[in-house]
Amino acid sequence: MTTQxxxxxxxxxxxxxxxxxxxxxARTLAVISTFTAELLRxxxxxxxxxxxxxxRPWFGxxxxxxxxxxxxxxxxxxxxPDVLWIAARLEDVDPRLVHxxxxxxxxxxxxxxxxxxxxxVNLARAARDKHRASILVSNLTxxxxxxxxxxxxxxxxxxxxxxxxTNRQLARDLSTIPDANVFDYAATVASAGADEWSDPKLWYxxxxxxxSDNMIPLARAVARATAAQLRPAAKCIVLDLDNTLWGGVLGxxxxxxxxxxxxxxxxxxxxxQAALLGLRHRGFLLAIASKNDEQTVLDMLDxxxxxxxxxxxxxxxxxxxxxxxxxxxxxxxALNIGLDSLVFVDDNPVERxxxxxxxxxxxxxELPPDPLRYLAALRDVPLFDRPRDLQEDRQRADMYxxxxxxxxxxxxxxxxxxxxxxxxxxxxxxxxxxxxxxxIHQLIQKTNQFxxxxxxxxxxxxxxxxxxxxxxxxxxxxxDRYGDLGLVCVGIIEKLDxxxxxxxxxxxxxxxxxxxxxxxxxxxLAGEARDAGAQTLCGVFRRTPKNTPVxxxxxxxxxxxxxxxxxxxxxAELTNDAFPWPDVICRVSKSxxxxxxx
Amino acid sequence: MPESVEQRTCRVVAExxxxxxxxxxRDTSHEQIExxxxxxxxxxxxxxxxxxxxxxxPEEAAEFVSVEKIVTxxxxxxxx
Numbered sequence: 183m184t185t186q187x188x189x190x191x192x193x194x195x196x197x198x199x200x201x202x203x204x205x206x207x208a209r210t211l212a213v214i215s216t217f218t219a220e221l222l223r224x225x226x227x228x229x230x231x232x233x234x235x236x237x238r239p240w241f242g243x244x245x246x247x248x249x250x251x252x253x254x255x256x257x258x259x260x261x262x263p264d265v266l267w268i269a270a271r272l273e274d275v276d277p278r279l280v281h282x283x284x285x286x287x288x289x290x291x292x293x294x295x296x297x298x299x300x301x302x303v304n305l306a307r308a309a310r311d312k313h314r315a316s317i318l319v320s321n322l323t324x325x326x327x328x329x330x331x332x333x334x335x336x337x338x339x340x341x342x343x344x345x346x347x348t349n350r351q352l353a354r355d356l357s358t359i360p361d362a363n364v365f366d367y368a369a370t371v372a373s374a375g376a377d378e379w380s381d382p383k384l385w386y387x388x389x390x391x392x393x394s395d396n397m398i399p400l401a402r403a404v405a406r407a408t409a410a411q412l413r414p415a416a417k418c419i420v421l422d423l424d425n426t427l428w429g430g431v432l433g434x435x436x437x438x439x440x441x442x443x444x445x446x447x448x449x450x451x452x453x454x455q456a457a458l459l460g461l462r463h464r465g466f467l468l469a470i471a472s473k474n475d476e477q478t479v480l481d482m483l484d485x486x487x488x489x490x491x492x493x494x495x496x497x498x499x500x501x502x503x504x505x506x507x508x509x510x511x512x513x514x515x516a517l518n519i520g521l522d523s524l525v526f527v528d529d530n531p532v533e534r535x536x537x538x539x540x541x542x543x544x545x546x547x548e549l550p551p552d553p554l555r556y557l558a559a560l561r562d563v564p565l566f567d568r569p570r571d572l573q574e575d576r577q578r579a580d581m582y583x584x585x586x587x588x589x590x591x592x593x594x595x596x597x598x599x600x601x602x603x604x605x606x607x608x609x610x611x612x613x614x615x616x617x618x619x620x621x622i623h624q625l626i627q628k629t630n631q632f633x634x635x636x637x638x639x640x641x642x643x644x645x646x647x648x649x650x651x652x653x654x655x656x657x658x659x660x661x662d663r664y665g666d667l668g669l670v671c672v673g674i675i676e677k678l679d680x681x682x683x684x685x686x687x688x689x690x691x692x693x694x695x696x697x698x699x700x701x702x703x704x705x706x707l708a709g710e711a712r713d714a715g716a717q718t719l720c721g722v723f724r725r726t727p728k729n730t731p732v733x734x735x736x737x738x739x740x741x742x743x744x745x746x747x748x749x750x751x752x753x754a755e756l757t758n759d760a761f762p763w764p765d766v767i768c769r770v771s772k773s774x775x776x777x778x779x780x
Numbered sequence: 781m782p783e784s785v786e787q788r789t790c791r792v793v794a795e796x797x798x799x800x801x802x803x804x805x806r807d808t809s810h811e812q813i814e815x816x817x818x819x820x821x822x823x824x825x826x827x828x829x830x831x832x833x834x835x836x837x838p839e840e841a842a843e844f845v846s847v848e849k850i851v852t853x854x855x856x857x858x859x860x
Contacts, residue, residue, distance in 0.1 A: 189827065189830040189831060190823065190826040190827040190829075190830045191791075191792045191795040191796050191823075191827035191830065191831065192795060194795055194796050194798075194823060194827070195795040195796075195798070198798045218819075220819060221819070221822060221823070221826075383835075383837070383838060384822070384826075386838075387822070387838045387841070388818075388819075388822050390822070394826040394829065394830065
């Protein structure tokens with residue numbers, strides 16, 4: 183974006199206008215801080231609006247952290263925030279430490295730093311116990327250490343090194359608290375420029391945490407971190423080829439003529455590929471949408487010595503002469519993901535405009551004309567922000583790759599039954615515990631298609647269900663000959679009355695649709711209800727714009743409709759032979775797996 | 781004709797408090813505007829610095845109780 187940044191008064195005006203028009207869609211961001219954070223209000227509103235994830239900021243009285251968090255009746259919890267930002271700064275909570283360090287020595291400094299981190303962790307833990315809000319905790323930074331002693335880092339026990347260790351411990355401790363994450367305040371300060379970060383006048387006059395100019399980068403970083411708590415990340419990066427992954431036009435210049443290698447300008451594109459490969463390792467799928475001859479592209483991918491991205495790293499390759507929106511639709515369909523989880527990268531502004539016009543839900547990266555700025559453009563994509571890459575996320579790219587192999591087998595198999603058998607599926611079922619809680623919560627938050635009720639239970643709700651005697655939170659994990667698909671089904675059943683249990687939640691990752699996995703899972707859920715004494719299992723279907731694939735689920739599984747408009751209800755008798763486990767899937771028990779692992 | 785210092789100051793104050801341009805005059809002060817509190821004095825300070833490209837000292841900011849006073853401070857700093 184090259185537009186002139188707004189001036190402070192214009193931010194206030196713009197924020198007011200945004201709130202007036204879109205205020206009712208805003209999510210609440212509560213800020214508790216050791217500095218005057220309230221000055222950030224208009225900046226947070228404008229920046230979060232630009233990210234399509236508007237927040238309504240609420241600020242606790244300055245300097246009150248424990249008072250607000252520990253008291254269940256405090257003004258903080260009355261806001262019922264969606265996200266809580268615990269914004270403490272080392273300069274405020276232990277301002278003299280950096281200057282004391284040479285005198286008290288590394289051990290004592292470490293202890294005081296640990297005390298600060300421990301205070302933050304305790305706050306986060308207390309907040310987790312009190313409320314379901316996602317939690318962001320600023321990490322620590324101290325530019326004075328370097329400013330006053332440029333050789334501080336020369337000392338292995340220098341302040342900057344001790345501080346880095348404390349930040350690492352903070353990250354470790356927060357990772358044990360569900361839905362609590364580090365907000366990288368240190369990186370935000372460093373990237374904006376530590377020397378001019380704060381304005382002494384605003385600090386000494388009003389305890390403002392940063393200068394007037396730096397309200398923008400700080401608010402932008404907080405808005406991005408907040409958005410990452412509130413919405414799912416993208417799933418697939420769809421790439422153009424010519425002048426995007428390499429310089430020049432493959433069809434005209436030929437494989438030897440295009441620019442890709444270790445010298446300028448080929449090295450610019452090679453580094454861009456390296457960054458994309460890194461995103462793939464984090465679990466983002468890569469796909470190609472290119473106006474090119476398919477064979478030419480495949481030859482290029484297979485044989486060009488400088489290509490970092492190989493053919494088998496792309497989940498789908500659409501190289502043809504169809505319009506890009508057509509190919510984007512194809513890719514979404516082939517990978518069974520929503521168009522809104524695609525990020526489109528193309529150097530051609532006309533193609534970008536075509537995609538924007540036809541598929542407004544696709545995130546289009548505004549790739550600058552100069553390839554030297556490509557990496558910066560990638561860095562500015564907020565949909566790659568994911569607080570924690572779960573194991574499933576990291577493996578996702580491989581899983582979809584395996585899916586392509588599965589489809590090949592599907593085409594060779596003579597019947598569906600044969601195909602499913604050839605997959606050698608193994609399913610493990612179990613109930614929610616601390617190791618599965620986060621993944622279960624993640625699926626509840628993001629599953630759209632195969633989701634019968636789409637109830638977005640928060641972590642607290644899930645934990646309550648899991649702890650209750652008259653409810654079960656169940657999961658299914660799937661493996662086949664091509665790889666581990668991870669935890670793919672979640673179900674919550676609950677006792678309705680003496681006779682019946684109801685399925686509160688039933689969802690499945692759509693990458694395992696059409697494999698009778700849902701039958702296996704339903705069989706498990708029914709068995710659990712039967713063992714708990716139920717004679718009837720009740721199903722509920724709540725229609726959403728995205729879950730039409732499962733609108734007839736209960737009928738096709740033999741349930742009888744018993745009415746309901748908004749919430750259609752179904753019932754089935756839990757006779758002993760109801761809901762058999764499908765014989766194309768082998769059921770393995772957890773104990774078997776553990777004994778194998780031991 | 782370009783905006784005068786007073787007009788620009790009125791516009792900035794109007795933007796800060798969500799008022800229309802004609803609601804703010806030279807005489808507008810903290811006595812009429814309830815939200816003209818210490819926090820918003822900081823917002824006025826930052827806004828005036830951004831608008832006029834000057835640096836306002838804490839002592840000068842303490843004078844910011846009306847449009848007229850703001851204009852006086854700006855003129856004393858040579859803003860035309």
